[in-house]
Amino acid sequence: MARKYCIGFLGADWWGSDARAVAMEFRHQGHVLIERNYEDYLPTKWRGSIRVLRRLFRNWMKSEYNKSVTELLKIDGLDFLLAFKGMLLEPATLKKFIDRGVPCYCLYPDVSFQDHGNTIWRCIPLYDCVFTTKCFHVNDPKVRDKTKQLRFVRHGFDPAVHRPIETDAGLSASYGCDLSFVGVWSPKKEAILTYILKCLPELDIRIWGPVWEKSASPIRSKWQGRGAYGDEASAIYSLSKINLGLLSEAGTGTQAGDQTTARTWQIPAAGGFMLHEHTKELQEFFEANHEVATFSSQPELIEKIEFYLSNEEDRNRVRSSGHERCHREPYTYRSAVNSILKYHELTQADRQQYFHTEKSTGK
DSSP: OOOOOEEEEEEOOSTTOHHHHHHHHHHHTTOEEEEEEGGGTSOSOOOGGGHHHHHHHHHHHHHHHHHHHHGGGGOTTOOEEEEETTTTOOHHHHHHHHHTTOOEEEEEOSSOSSSSOSHHHHHGGGSSEEEESOHHHHTOHHHHHHOSOEEEOOOOBOTTTSSOOOOOHHHHHHHOEEEEEESOOOHHHHHHHHHHHHHOTTSOEEEESTTGGGSOHHHHTTBOSSOOOHHHHHHHHHHEEEEEEOOOOOOTTOSOOOSOOHHHHHHHHTTOOEEEEOOHHHHTTSOBTTTBEEESSHHHHHHHHHHHHHOHHHHHHHHHHHHHHHHHTTOBTHHHHHHHHHHHHHHHHHHHHHHHHHHHHTO
16 A cells, blocks of 8 residues: 655645645545645735735734744654645745755746745745646756756646536526636736737627736726636636637746646536647647647637637537546646655655665765
């Protein structure tokens, strides 16, 4: 029987979060997770004027969070610490675990290590290994030089969350549309959606996600005024005729943008039809125009939208094939979790052999 670990897990636990999906996969494999969720200390979904309170008390919230993380050192049987992203974690806190000989890993899901405050970037050199979901990080000398070890793992879906939602008249009215996008605003994404709206002004386009108040009025009018998470995101994926798979551009300190994102797996897993930016990485996991639809230019994007809206049979064929592929593999977070466990087991075996050799030779 494979060994079961006690893991200190730093992440988030809201329904539909990738951190929660990773935690659940560890638990499905029989491991014990002692969690410290940063959103228990720093609410990230506050909107409007209440965000002023978050800014005022951020340092205090961060301090309290780091105190709670340090409490994990009281657990004698702690095998390793795993930070999902590592929000709010201070280098001084991480060093306490290192000084105790606790292996420390980071699973990083975003384009940039520097777009969420400076503590993440300062912690990166301290982890024994950083597991990134962005393939371009592995080829970035700035990131490679900053880390002790760097490994690529892919995103995945949560089978409890990302599943087909049954059609209901009320849900269809709220979420059914010609074209949807769920994700954070960026200039690139706004430019693509603006082009679609210009070419197809009668299209029923709906947008969910944070920061879209920054967009110009034509696009802002399509924004639903909030993000969509968990079951609501799955309802959108299931009930939209076309779900856009738009990718983030390069962020602070990065040379490239996304090749895939969490939506790459979660849209087809929820039974949604996905029209995704064409990338080399996407081709490794899905067959273009059979399991997902792809586009390489804005004119081609318009052609694909018009084609699939006019051909329901082809749209349903692609949607069904993509959904089946997600579950056949499966494209859950099992792959990422297994990579972390394998790395830990191999490095710990090497470490034990090293100390055994030193002891036997008297060095």
